[in-house]
Amino acid sequence: MFQVLSNVWALLIGIVLIMLGNGMQFTLIGLRGDIEGFSAAELAVVTSGYFVGFLSGARLTPLMIQRVGHVRVFAALGSFVSASVIALPLLAEPWAWTLLRVILGFCMSGIYVTAESWINDAATNETRGKVLSAYMIAQTLGIIGAQGLLTLGDAGTSVLFIGASILVSISFAPILLTVSRVPAAEVTRPMPLRELFSGSPLGTVGIFLLGSVYATQSGMGAVFGSQIGLTTSQIALFVAMLFAGALVLQYPIGWLSDRLDRRWLIFGCAAVGASACAAGWLFGTGLWSLMGAAFIAGGVTTPLYALFLAYTNDYLAVEDMPAASGGLVFTFGLGAILGPLAAGWAMQAAGPYGFWLVLGGTFAVIALYALYRMTQRAAAPVDETESYLGVLPTASPVAVEAAGVWAAENAEAEREAEAEAEAEAEAERAEGGEESGSVQTPVQPSGAAT
Secondary structure, three states, X not given: OHHHHOOOHHHHHHHHXXXXXXXXXXXXXXXXXXXXXXXXXXXXXXXXHHHHHHHHHHHHHHHHHHHHOHHHHHHHHHHHHHHHHHHHHHOOOHHHHHHHHHHHHHXXXXXXXXXXXXXXXXXOOOOHHHHHHHHHHHHHHHHHHHHHHHHHOOOOOOHHHHHHHHHHHHHHHHHHOOOOOOOOOOOOOOOOHHHHHHHOHHHHHHHHHHHHHHHHHHHHHHHHHHHOOOOHHHHHHHHHXXXXXXXXXXXXXXXHHOOOOHHHHHHHHHHHHXXXXXXXXXXXXXXXXXXXXXXXXXXXXXXXXXXXXXXXXXXXXXXXHHHHHHHHHHHHHHHHHHHHHHHXXXXXXXXXXXXXXXXXXXXXXHHHHHHHHHOOOOOOOHHHOOOOOOOOOOOOHHHHHHHHHHHHHHHHHHHHHHHHHHHHHHHHHHHHHHHHHOOOOOOOOOXXXX
16 A cells, blocks of 8 residues: 555545645634524525536546646646635625635636546556545545634634635645646546436436535534534534544445445435434534534435445446446536535524534435335345445545546456356366266175175
8 A cells, every 4th residue: 555655645635635635614604604693595506616616627627638737727726726725804795705716616627627636647557446536535634634724813803814815825735836747637527417317317316416515514514503503613523523423434335336236225224314413403502413414414424425426337238337427417506506506505594503503404305315216216236236445525526537447447356257257166166067967886796795
């Protein structure tokens, strides 16, 4: 593993620093918005603005890279991120924040596309799975670590925003100073939604709903915490729990994914998520019950994303996977735009705990739709499914496509190895049978003494 990471360590350090800065500004929006007196509905629009930009950046950045190159695009987008984060406390108006968040989403998406192109190019077919896993872990650790940094300053001042801007700015140094090879930036045109839905209704509908869940958790979690009176440290812990759960539950759910009917696992994860949200709604006045609900609800969200990707690939030819990955990322982005708006409306109408109602209701719809789809299509044989790889919802189409191709290649290699092992075992059994058949039983001479 050390040898695998030796080629990408600078990229991973840069990604951790980027996620520290980006994770800080995500939570700061909720903290500072409450101080400025923004309503839940206004902050929901601000949150959705990020995902509008993110969706646009995923489509346009590859074209920008083809025109001016990776390094220039990377540096330009990074400078815009730093400037936008600093501008947030200077322009504390809902319309200004929405515009700045669109810019931030666009730039962060482009940064992911560029960084993931380098990550993918640095990996070989044998190491791609490990490299992508390390990249996803680096992202998650960066988001969790960002919440701890929020306790070092006051959200009512510009200090934390400046700190987030500094982290993003210095994150480019280890990447730009060590990366020499310039890979091609090619993202397959997304598969049309009609075709995607026809191939995998559960994958398409499920990932759309999950986009709503993820954006609500990451964008409205701090708003919820502020409105129920949590301190800055408690809000930071609450948001960290949403992502810490994913770090803990990703592996066991992934292990089960390669051994069970994935629809049952999707149903189970969604049902657990709905139950955790119900517990957060009923018992969320206690600090640790609130943290437990966040840990579990957030813990099943990221694995569900990877499950939907793997489940969809189970019903596709290898050559269709890149286009389907782009279509799924686009569908997820649409859900991410709409989710915070629904949560903001619910929190405005029913109070802060409308946060849990929207999340729990969406998880419940995913679970029920998974049950319905079980009655409409036979399960794919477990030994014919694609391998599971823990891709994060923050990944761009570059990483999602790479993960899909790796999963298909890895699953095919495993099937070939199993077929070879079975053929060798069959040959050994046949050889053993021939040897046993060649042993002659001695014939007793007639008249011999008995």
